[in-house]
Amino acid sequence: MEQQKSCENCSTKNSCQDVYCEIGKKKGPSIVIKAVTALLLPMLVFIATLVAAEKILKTKIESQEIQTIIVFLTAIIITLAVVMIIKVINKKMKI
Numbered sequence: 001m002e003q004q005k006s007c008e009n010c011s012t013k014n015s016c017q018d019v020y021c022e023i024g025k026k027k028g029p030s031i032v033i034k035a036v037t038a039l040l041l042p043m044l045v046f047i048a049t050l051v052a053a054e055k056i057l058k059t060k061i062e063s064q065e066i067q068t069i070i071v072f073l074t075a076i077i078i079t080l081a082v083v084m085i086i087k088v089i090n091k092k093m094k095i
Helices: 002-007 016-025 032-055 066-094
Strands: none
Touching: 032 066
């Protein structure tokens, strides 16, 4: 019902399907690499850094609270560094 009301004044109300089919046929560059680089890579770096830093600091720091804070800050700093490197590389490659 709502859709029918919004379609009453539309100039393409009888050809919506045709319009969406034409849009679907448009070809463009794949964004898979951009999506993986922007979303998945920083998460993987953060998680990997958490695991690695925890294993390294497990025997060196006795206080669990301090160890947790240091591991978390290390993961954040390394992840931010990786994100900045990705931005620099993308600017140079104009992606």
